[in-house]
Amino acid sequence: MLAYTYFDDLFIYTWLVENGYTQIMTIPPNVTYQDLLLELQTKTREENRGLWAFNEAKANQEKPQFPYIGNKNSKKFHHYFCGSVGNMKEKNKVFFLSREDAIEAGYIPCKRCKP
Structure with a gap:
C-alpha cells in the first residue's frame, strides 16, 4: 500500500498509475486524489499501456486450433x-x-x- 508517497516532487502513486504499473484503490478518508488518479488510469487504459496492454493482448489472443x-x-x-x-x-x-x-x-x- 503506497498511500501518499513522494520522491522529491514526484507523487509516486500518480507515476505508477500513469505508466500502467498499478490499478487505483482509494480507501476513505484518503480520497483527496481520487479524481486525478481515476483520470490517469482511464487515459492509460485507453492507450493500452502497462498492465492494461497485457490484458488487452490476452483478451484478443486467439486460441490455437490444436493446443x-x-x-x-x-x-x-x-x-x-x-x-x-x-x-x-x-x-x-x-x-x-x-x-x-x-x-x-x-x-x-x-x-x-x-x-
Missing part, C-alpha cells in the same frame, strides 16, 4: 507455447485437441511445460 503438440520421436506432448515445440521438426509434430487425446495416443506429458 497440444506431440513429438513422434520422443512420444512426449507439449502445450503449443512450450519452447520444445519450436525446436521440433515439422515432420515430427503430431497435433492433439485435448490432453486426453494425446495420452490415449501413447504420448506422455512434457516435464517442462506440464500439459
Whole structure:
C-alpha cells in the first residue's frame, strides 16, 4: 500500500498509475486524489499501456486450433507455447485437441511445460 508517497516532487502513486504499473484503490478518508488518479488510469487504459496492454493482448489472443503438440520421436506432448515445440521438426509434430487425446495416443506429458 503506497498511500501518499513522494520522491522529491514526484507523487509516486500518480507515476505508477500513469505508466500502467498499478490499478487505483482509494480507501476513505484518503480520497483527496481520487479524481486525478481515476483520470490517469482511464487515459492509460485507453492507450493500452502497462498492465492494461497485457490484458488487452490476452483478451484478443486467439486460441490455437490444436493446443497440444506431440513429438513422434520422443512420444512426449507439449502445450503449443512450450519452447520444445519450436525446436521440433515439422515432420515430427503430431497435433492433439485435448490432453486426453494425446495420452490415449501413447504420448506422455512434457516435464517442462506440464500439459
